[in-house]
Amino acid sequence: xxxxxxxxxRVRYQETDAQGRVHHANxxxxxxxxxxxxxxxxxxxxxxLEEEGFYLVVAGLEIKYFSGAKYDDLLRLVTRTLRLxxxxxxxxxxxxxGEGLIVQGKSRLGCVDKDGKxxxxxxxLGGGGTEGNG
Amino acid sequence: xxxxxxxxxRVRYQETDAQGRVHHANxxxxxxxxxxxxxxxxxxxxxxLEEEGFYLVVAGLEIKYFSGAKYDDLLRLVTRTLRLxxxxxxxxxxxxxGEGLIVQGKSRLGCVDKDGKxxxxxxxLGGGGTEGNG
Amino acid sequence: xxxxxxxxxRVRYQETDAQGRVHHANxxxxxxxxxxxxxxxxxxxxxxLEEEGFYLVVAGLEIKYFSGAKYDDLLRLVTRTLRLxxxxxxxxxxxxxGEGLIVQGKSRLGCVDKDGKxxxxxxxLGGGGTEGNG
Amino acid sequence: xxxxxxxxxRVRYQETDAQGRVHHANxxxxxxxxxxxxxxxxxxxxxxLEEEGFYLVVAGLEIKYFSGAKYDDLLRLVTRTLRLxxxxxxxxxxxxxGEGLIVQGKSRLGCVDKDGKxxxxxxxLGGGGTEGNG
Numbered sequence: 001x002x003x004x005x006x007x008x009x010r011v012r013y014q015e016t017d018a019q020g021r022v023h024h025a026n027x028x029x030x031x032x033x034x035x036x037x038x039x040x041x042x043x044x045x046x047x048x049l050e051e052e053g054f055y056l057v058v059a060g061l062e063i064k065y066f067s068g069a070k071y072d073d074l075l076r077l078v079t080r081t082l083r084l085x086x087x088x089x090x091x092x093x094x095x096x097x098g099e100g101l102i103v104q105g106k107s108r109l110g111c112v113d114k115d116g117k118x119x120x121x122x123x124x125l126g127g128g129g130t131e132g133n134g
Numbered sequence: 135x136x137x138x139x140x141x142x143x144r145v146r147y148q149e150t151d152a153q154g155r156v157h158h159a160n161x162x163x164x165x166x167x168x169x170x171x172x173x174x175x176x177x178x179x180x181x182x183l184e185e186e187g188f189y190l191v192v193a194g195l196e197i198k199y200f201s202g203a204k205y206d207d208l209l210r211l212v213t214r215t216l217r218l219x220x221x222x223x224x225x226x227x228x229x230x231x232g233e234g235l236i237v238q239g240k241s242r243l244g245c246v247d248k249d250g251k252x253x254x255x256x257x258x259l260g261g262g263g264t265e266g267n268g
Numbered sequence: 269x270x271x272x273x274x275x276x277x278r279v280r281y282q283e284t285d286a287q288g289r290v291h292h293a294n295x296x297x298x299x300x301x302x303x304x305x306x307x308x309x310x311x312x313x314x315x316x317l318e319e320e321g322f323y324l325v326v327a328g329l330e331i332k333y334f335s336g337a338k339y340d341d342l343l344r345l346v347t348r349t350l351r352l353x354x355x356x357x358x359x360x361x362x363x364x365x366g367e368g369l370i371v372q373g374k375s376r377l378g379c380v381d382k383d384g385k386x387x388x389x390x391x392x393l394g395g396g397g398t399e400g401n402g
Numbered sequence: 403x404x405x406x407x408x409x410x411x412r413v414r415y416q417e418t419d420a421q422g423r424v425h426h427a428n429x430x431x432x433x434x435x436x437x438x439x440x441x442x443x444x445x446x447x448x449x450x451l452e453e454e455g456f457y458l459v460v461a462g463l464e465i466k467y468f469s470g471a472k473y474d475d476l477l478r479l480v481t482r483t484l485r486l487x488x489x490x491x492x493x494x495x496x497x498x499x500g501e502g503l504i505v506q507g508k509s510r511l512g513c514v515d516k517d518g519k520x521x522x523x524x525x526x527l528g529g530g531g532t533e534g535n536g
Contacts, residue, residue, distance in 0.1 A: 013304070013314075014157050014297040018150035018205055018452075024460040025148055025434075028427035029282040036281070036340065046281075047340040050420075058426040061465040068459070068518075071152055072304065072315040116470075147438070147448075148431040152318075158326040159296035163416040166293075170415070170474065180415075181474040184286075192292040195331040202325070202384075206438065206449040250336075282425050286418035286473055293416055339420055 004080040005038040011073045021068030027103050028061065031093045034079030035109075038091075044124060053113055054122045056089070060108040067102040069095075075102075084126040087111045087118045138214040139172040145207045155202030161237050162195065165227045168213030169243075172225075178258060187247055188256045190223070194242040201236040203229075209236075218260040221245045221252045272348040273306040279341045289336030295371050296329065299361045302347030303377075306359075312392060321381055322390045324357070328376040335370040337363075343370075352394040355379045355386045406482040407440040413475045423470030429505050430463065433495045436481030437511075440493075446526060455515055456524045458491070462510040469504040471497075477504075486528040489513045489520045 009030075017023040035056075039046050046056070069075055075097055082090040093105040111121045143164075151157040169190075173180050180190070203209055209231055216224040227239040245255045277298075285291040303324075307314050314324070337343055343363055350358040361373040379389045411432075419425040437458075441448050448458070471477055477499055484492040495507040513523045 010304075012297060013151060013300050014159055016152035017147060018152070018154045019457060019459070020152045023148050024463070025427050025430035028430060029280060032281050032427075036278075045340065047338070055421060057421070057467070057470070059467050061426070061463070061467075063463040065459070065461050065463075070315070072313065144438075146431060147434050153323060153325070158329070159293050159300075162293035162296060163414060166415050170412075179474065181472070189287060191287070191333070191336070193333050195292070195329070195333075197329040199325070199327050199329075204449070206447065281419060282427055284420035285415055286420070286422045288420045291416050 003038065003042060004078060005034070005041040006076060006078050007034060007037045008074060008076050009033070011069050011071050011075060013071050016071050019068075021070060022073075024063075024065060027063060027065075027093075027095060027105065030075070030077055030095060031079070031091070031105055031107060034077045034093055035091060038079045038081065049122060049125075052122070054119070054125075055112050055114065055116075056109045057112055057116075058107055059088070059110045061105065062107075063103060063105040065103050067097070067100060069097045069102055073097050082106070084121060087120055089121060089125070137172065137176060138212060139168070139175045140210060140212050141168060141171045142208060142210050143167070145203050145205050145209060147205050150205050153202075155204060156207075158197075158199060161197060161199075161227075161229060161239065164209070164211055164229060165195075165213070165225070165239055165241060168211045168227055169225060172213045172215065183256060183259075186256070188253070188259075189246050189248065190243045191246055191250075192241055193222070193244045195239065196241075197237060197239040199237050201231070201234060203231045203236055207231050216240070218255060221254055223255060223259070271306065271310060272346060273302070273309040274344060274346050275302060275305045276342060276344050277301070279337050279339050279343060281339050284339050287336075289338060290341075292331075292333060295331060295333075295361075295363060295373065298343070298345055298363060299329075299347070299359070299373055299375060302345045302361055303359060303375075306347045306349065317390060317393075320390070322387070322393075323380050323382065323384075324377040325380055325384075326375055327356070327378045329373065330375075331371060331373040333371050335365070335368060337365045337370055341365050350374070352389060355388055357389060357393070405440065405444060406480060407436070407443045408478060408480050409436060409439045410476060410478050411435070413471050413473050413477060415473050418473050421470075423472060424475075426465075426467060429465060429467075429495075429497060429507065432477070432479055432497060433481070433493070433507055433509060436479045436495055437493060437509075440481045440483065451524060451527075454524070456521070456527075457514050457516065458511045459514055459518075460509055461490070461512045463507065464509075465505060465507040467505050469499070469502060471499045471504055475499050484508070486523060489522050491523060491527070 015026045078094045080092045095103040149160045212228045214226045229237040283294045346362045348360045363371040480496045497505040
């Protein structure tokens with residue numbers, strides 16, 4: 001299930017720092033919101049995945065920061081699934097403020113069970129099984 | 135076990151906001167750090183309490199802000215147990231920057247079990263039982 | 269300008285803690301979002317207020333927690349202006365998860381200038397001046 | 403001024419998430435703490451650098467997550483300056499829990515002035531000038 005989704009949200013005051021811009025750690029949280037909504041746009045729910053015993057944990061992250069965002073800026077985040085294979089899923093992220101691309105990211109997530117043991121991605125995500133609907 | 139404890143810590147850049155001061159929500163987190171260290175100073179561990187099935191959840195909070203703190207300021211937090219009764223424990227907090235009292239708070243925590251059901255504070259915290267060592 | 273506003277938003281994964289619920293400090297941030305959107309619903313912008321030299325700083329906060337919220341819960345926050353006088357504005361907050369009221373809060377904010385000196389609320393907020401449009 | 407520094411700190415409850423581990427965004431904040439203390443160990447103060455008009459902004463970040471940390475775990479963070487050149491400084495980070503390396507990171511920071519214009523790193527950081535004391 002390779003696809004993309006876009007969300008919009010406003011910068012919270014709490015997310016700014018003394019330089020007057022969004023603190024760079026918050027983009028990591030934005031990316032996570034993007035993944036949640038990408039799944040929802042596919043009719044899936046990450047919350048339900050966890051309830052069924054599939055936990056996605058972040059294994060790697062790369063971020064490039066080109067510019068900053070200010071309090072109350074309306075940001076657009078495009079989230080794309082790059083690759084799904086075995087127990088791993090890769091996403092790409094682009095954050096726009098107006099027309100400008102301000103931050104770009106990539107993540108690699110692994111699928112584990114409740115005890116942290118690696119397991120194949122659930123079929124409904126496009127993982128493993130031949131009858132997967134990805 | 136009524137007592138008090140003091141900790142010191144530096145303001146993190148991430149904790150500041152665009153006004154150039156610690157965002158007011160962070161004091162709630164500071165208070166929580168104070169409770170952890172107050173317990174540790176009593177030879178207890180909140181982590182262990184949870185592992186034994188005692189969860190403390192915040193039921194009420196009051197905070198007064200007198201002044202702000204900046205990045206890298208060295209803050210002092212005094213945490214005091216005000217009252218322990220049944221399933222409830224109340225704490226008081228004072229945050230100092232240099233000699234100045236900048237924030238003051240109070241919290242009320244309730245003790246619940248894994249399923250969220252109210253239960254008496256564990257004896258080693260001074261709760262309930264007559265043989266409590268509090 | 270006494271009024272109220274309602275916003276809806278989803279709990280982010282990052283906002284949960286090891287108890288599996290929204291960490292209690294995050295409601296402070298939610299309240300701030302409520303204030304931003306209350307102003308916007310009145311045709312005002314807190315960002316613009318700051319650009320014009322009016323800074324609102326939190327002087328007091330009271331929160332009661334009745335229940336918790338989980339990741340991906342859709343929360344409703346009702347923000348009300350309780351009182352506007354001189355340099356002070358008081359708000360009330362109610363957070364609902366489904367039909368249940370889970371958290372209630374109150375805040376007192378003071379208006380200061382760029383140097384932290386107390387000043388009357390701007391007229392467009394209902395402060396001070398007789399020609400205020402509040 | 404190429405060097406390294408180590409700090410220790412405890413995981414705050416607020417930093418955990420519903421998976422019971424430190425939320426992955428917090429390591430970005432830990433890295434920032436590491437940079438602050440690396441400078442301090444060199445007799446410098448990032449706060450003072452900003453007061454003198456040198457702002458460091460994060461341009462790139464790479465993180466690998468090998469394992470998680472729990473509330474109250476005592477973490478060790480080793481921060482190293484990898485490279486200083488022109489307006490750019492690169493750092494490397496290793497987070498240990500006990501003996502285990504749990505997270506590894508790299509960052510690239512750019513030096514800008516108050517208006518966001520790129521400028522050479524200050525000499526006392528080892529930047530630019532031949533008379534730099536780095």
